[in-house]
Structure formats: structure tokens, C-alpha cells
Amino acid sequence: xxxxxxxxxxxxxxxxxxxxxxxxxxxxxxxxxxxxxxxxxxxxxxxxxxxxxxxxxxxxxxxxxxxxxxxxxxxxxxxxxxxxxxxxxxxxxxxxxxxxxxxxxxxxxxxxxxxxxxxxxxxxxxxxxxxxxxxxxxxxxxxxxxxxxxxxxxxxxxxxxxxxxxxxxxxxxxxxxxxxxxxxxxxxxxxxxxxxxxxxxxxxxxxxxxxxxxxxxxxxxxxxxxxxxxxxxxxxxxxxxxxxxxxxxxxxxxxxxxxxxxxxxxxxxxxxxxxxxxxxxxxxxxxxxxxxxxxxxxxxxxxxxxxxxxxxxxxxxxxxxxxxxxxxxxxxxxxxxxxxx
Amino acid sequence: xxxxxxxxxxxxxxxxxxxxxxxxxxxxxxxxxxxxxxxxxxxxxxxxxxxxxxxxxxxxxxxxxxxxxxxxxxxxxxxxxxxxxxxxxxxxxxxxxxxxxxxxxxxxxxxxxxxxxxxxxxxxxxxxxxxxxxxxxxxxxxxxxxxxxxxxxxxxxxxxxxxxxxxxxxxxxxxxxxxxxxxxxxxxxxxxxxxxxxxxxxxxxxxxxxxxxxxxxxxxxxxxxxxxxxxxxxxxxxxxxxxxxxxxxxxxxxxxxxxxxxxxxxxxxxxxxxxxxxxxxxxxxxxxxxxxxxxxxxxxxxxxxxxxxxxxxxxxxxxxxxxxx
Numbered sequence: 001x002x003x004x005x006x007x008x009x010x011x012x013x014x015x016x017x018x019x020x021x022x023x024x025x026x027x028x029x030x031x032x033x034x035x036x037x038x039x040x041x042x043x044x045x046x047x048x049x050x051x052x053x054x055x056x057x058x059x060x061x062x063x064x065x066x067x068x069x070x071x072x073x074x075x076x077x078x079x080x081x082x083x084x085x086x087x088x089x090x091x092x093x094x095x096x097x098x099x100x101x102x103x104x105x106x107x108x109x110x111x112x113x114x115x116x117x118x119x120x121x122x123x124x125x126x127x128x129x130x131x132x133x134x135x136x137x138x139x140x141x142x143x144x145x146x147x148x149x150x151x152x153x154x155x156x157x158x159x160x161x162x163x164x165x166x167x168x169x170x171x172x173x174x175x176x177x178x179x180x181x182x183x184x185x186x187x188x189x190x191x192x193x194x195x196x197x198x199x200x201x202x203x204x205x206x207x208x209x210x211x212x213x214x215x216x217x218x219x220x221x222x223x224x225x226x227x228x229x230x231x232x233x234x235x236x237x238x239x240x241x242x243x244x245x246x247x248x249x250x251x252x253x254x255x256x257x258x259x260x261x262x263x264x265x266x267x268x269x270x271x272x273x274x275x276x277x278x279x280x281x282x283x284x285x286x287x288x289x290x291x292x293x294x295x296x297x298x299x300x301x302x303x304x305x306x307x308x309x310x311x312x313x314x315x316x317x318x319x320x321x322x323x324x325x326x327x328x329x330x331x332x333x334x335x336x337x338x339x340x341x
Numbered sequence: 342x343x344x345x346x347x348x349x350x351x352x353x354x355x356x357x358x359x360x361x362x363x364x365x366x367x368x369x370x371x372x373x374x375x376x377x378x379x380x381x382x383x384x385x386x387x388x389x390x391x392x393x394x395x396x397x398x399x400x401x402x403x404x405x406x407x408x409x410x411x412x413x414x415x416x417x418x419x420x421x422x423x424x425x426x427x428x429x430x431x432x433x434x435x436x437x438x439x440x441x442x443x444x445x446x447x448x449x450x451x452x453x454x455x456x457x458x459x460x461x462x463x464x465x466x467x468x469x470x471x472x473x474x475x476x477x478x479x480x481x482x483x484x485x486x487x488x489x490x491x492x493x494x495x496x497x498x499x500x501x502x503x504x505x506x507x508x509x510x511x512x513x514x515x516x517x518x519x520x521x522x523x524x525x526x527x528x529x530x531x532x533x534x535x536x537x538x539x540x541x542x543x544x545x546x547x548x549x550x551x552x553x554x555x556x557x558x559x560x561x562x563x564x565x566x567x568x569x570x571x572x573x574x575x576x577x578x579x580x581x582x583x584x585x586x587x588x589x590x591x592x593x594x595x596x597x598x599x600x601x602x603x604x605x606x607x608x609x610x611x612x613x614x615x616x617x618x619x620x621x622x623x624x625x626x627x628x629x630x631x632x633x634x635x636x637x638x639x640x641x642x643x644x645x646x647x648x649x650x651x652x653x654x655x656x657x658x659x660x661x662x663x664x665x666x
Binding site: 074076107117118119120127131132133134136137139141142143147153165169170172176177326329330331332333334335337338339 | 366397408433443444448453506583586
């Protein structure tokens, strides 16, 4: 195996990040946590139908990038994408409304949980076919490169994606074309119900493959917002400087099952317990307190985000179902769906 | 008027649009330095440079994914899939991503892109390099589908596809690349979604697409000369949008309709048209609708087998004679 660099982005003192940024990370983690918990509750109340894939436990990855990215950067994510869409600035009402199939939803009720998109916030879509959005993200990166802007495309995906062809096609072309794109693998140890290690030829499904595309293998603690933020900042700067793509593997763990239908019983109790002890939110709270942030400041942000989720829930509940007229709208750029004259 | 081959018209159409719009870019396997395996894009690299005309690895998902990502962020990419059969390896990007994203996002995303691909048989390449798959694309909401039969339409419809704000799958027929035809001088652009009446007759309306158009025309001449049967021949040109106005108008005039399709039998484009005709002008018909297609088999490669599988002029003549007698 070719030599590789593993950057362990450990958390240091409150120096290179700063308190204001850390409070931003704290806020985004909480927004995701409270919104995802609410999504789960609404499922139990049968107000959300279909399926849903929550980021409970994985908040730090979305937050680390959400804070590090520039407003005009583009993000592409998977069906587990509520978090990534929210951290770009999409409204909670839009997210919950879409999950509930209401008119106020980000997609007007036409996409659902697995397709959240908010182009005005640079959230360029949630893609529900494994691997598809890696090639799409390189296209956005190509467009930035071609037009000479210094925008970066960031693409989030799970560990399971590293075994599908599109991953390899996109990594190769991104390197050959020196594209400004950051690939972020959220390794939560399970591809749906199967331990990733049982179906993957290497230990670190993304990082160990990076060398095949001329990239360093970067592993970060995906439960540490600071570590993710630092890795994100570095990769974004590299892309912006015209030095090409990065592939980052963030080790993390989902607190719930793969999807709504999955209680996650296949995971050993000890493993679950160990990861719950590494819950990113209490860990980060402790660090911020250690760094001298006042408890009242942290609690106020917590209370604000809870209140925002409550307000969004009520707004979404109050929103009507979509008008049936939208069924035959927006197939084409002219707004219609006509296929004949 | 200049005389161009079908393949030269491809390059001419792309060049016309790249010259007028700097957001038009072109990518695919062997399209730049080699000028395309069918030599349909010769000269574009020299004229527009490697920034706009790019060779890619053999990575069809990356090619079409890149086209989609570029289109949703402001470019107008043209992507080549060398053989239409290869659409099968990137069908996710075509059918799940490109076709559906505008709808699913309630119009937030616009995808002005063109997928050019060499379609159809006649080259003895066997079943994985010869298929007519325009009906695959036709079956997916969100894709426009065009298949030109002559050099002028190649240039004009390709230009229209590039300027269109929706994704267009542009099927070039590989057995037509060497065919010559007059192409209007200067800027030439056609309208998507328009069929063209190529020949007027009183007895039957024949609908054809791509390489079946010259065969239908040859069959019509023979029917007239040898059997006093006069056929109207329509080049359908665009499956989505479909010019049902022209088609139904001509069908009503003759009272008989036949389709000539290179695709295998089941769910070919002619089946959809037959159902529209049956629903909307059944009482104007004097005879059952006739579909002349490739049988429902993969395409064989030997000269005589391939020639006998795809509809021939002889088969068109014989089938129409039988239908009209």
C-alpha cells in the first residue's frame, strides 16, 4: 500500500478558532439535534410519512463544514441530508414542512425528506441514489473553475458510498482536472444494516482509497466540531487556491437506526454505549465550558434553538397541503409538464 | 447552402453555439484530441481550446454528473456518450438525477444540457453497440428526446437543443454519419418538438425517425412507381415534445397510418403514437394501425442477419402493400 498521511485534527486551545466561531458551531449542532429529534417525534405522531434518515449523533460533521463554508460555496448531500441543508441557512419551517408534505416545504412537497434542496443557500440538493452526487459535485466545481470564481463544492456521503463506482469515477476525474471540490465521507460504521468493515477491502473505506487518486488520506474525529472545522477550513483553502480536491473521512456514529424503519438492533450494546458516551453535544459543551464560555451563554443558545424548532413546527403544521395544481408543474423550464402540442 | 455530411453537421452545430455563447462547454471520451470516434467533433478542440472541449476518462457517470453539476451552476454543457448503449452505465444520472431534479426541487434547479450519443444499427457492431434506445429516454418524464435524420436537422436541432433550458438527449444515428446533405449557410436553428412532412400522398401516412426516414422515403417512391400507392412521409424528429398536431392532421387526411421504428417491438415510440391515434382519431381511420419495427430481439451482427432484422425498404413496401390492398 502506498504511504499516506493521516492528519489527526485534534482539538487544541481556544486559539485558532475563536469563541465566536465556536458558538456558531455550538448553535449549528443544537439546531440539527433539536430539529432531528423533532422530526422523529413528528414521525411517531404520524405527521411525517415516508422514510427519513436522521443525523442524530453526526451533527458535528455538518456543523463543522456549515461554519467553515462560504455563503457562495455549494454543498451536495445524501438522503441523510436534513443537517447539511439546515446548516447552509435553509429555514427550519422549510425543512419540517417538506418532511410533513406541506406547501411551506423547501420543495413545496414535491421532494420529501430525501431531496431537501435550497439553491438560494447553496444547498444544491440531497441525492437519494448512493454515489450519484459525487459526479454532480465535480460538475459544479468544474463550473467554478471554468468561470474563474473561487467557489468550492463540498460533497457529503456515507461509508457505503465508497464501494460504488461513481465514487471512484468522481475522485479520479476531480484529481485529473484539479477541481475545487471537497469530498466528505461520514463513516458511521454501518452501510445501512451491515458493518462497513465486513464488506470493504480496507480498514478506512475513504481514507485508505485516497492514495489511489493521488490524495492524502485524511481522518478526523467526526464527533468533534473543532476537528471537523479545522479539516474543512484547510480543504476549502486548498480548493480555493486551485490546488484541487480533498477527501476527508470523518469517523462518527448515528444514534438511531439507518432509517425510520430500522431500530438498529444489529449493533452491539457495548458499541452503542461507547459512542453515546462520545455524543458530540455534551462533549462540545464541556469543552466550551473548559475554555471559559459562560454556561448561561450556552444555555441561551440551546433555548433559542429549541424555541426556533417549536415555532417552525407550529408554522409547518399550520401550512396547508400543496395545491394539486403543482403535480403538473415544473417538469420543464417553462414551468409546465407538456410533452405534446 | 453548403453540402455537409451528417458528422460535419454535428461539429458545425456545436461550433455555431460555442461561438455565440461562452457558457457552452463540451466533454466526453475521445471528443477533443481525437475528434470523436465517429469523427463528428473534429476541429472543435483547435477552434475552442482545451478549456471548453475536454477529453474525459471512460467514466460515463462522471461525464454526465459533471454535465449536470455544471448546468445547475450556470454552464450549458454538451456531453457525449460514445454509444447510446453506454447510457445503461450512467442511467441513474440520466433518469434519476437529470430528469427529476427540476421537478423534485419545484423548479429551483435548471438543467440546460445536451447528451449527444451515437444510436442505432447497421454497422455490424453487435447487440451492445447498435441499439436504438430512444424509447428508453422517451419513457422518463423530464427528458426531451430528439433524433435527426439529415445534416440540416442535425445542425439546426442540435443548436436548438443547446439553447433549450431543459435536458435534451440527442440521438445521432451512426449509419447516417457519412450521409451528405444541404445545410443552410449562416446561423441555422430549428424548433424542438416539430415533425416535418417530407412527402405528400393520399393513401397512407408513414411516420419514421432517424435512419428509418430515408428508408421510408425510398419505400414511398417504390410504392408510387410500382404499385400506385401514394404515401405521406413524416420525419418525427422529436419524440419529446411530440408534434401530435402535425401527425394527427396528416393521419386524418390519409386515413391510414404506419410507423417505421428501428427499436425493438415492445414499447417502441410508435406504440405511443398508435395509442394517441387510436384514442383521438379512431373514426378517421380506414384500416388498422401498422407498426413496422425491429423484432423483439437483441441486434445480431452478421451482415445478412443485421440487415434482415432492422426494417428494410423491402419490408416497408411489402407491409404497406399488404395493409392497403
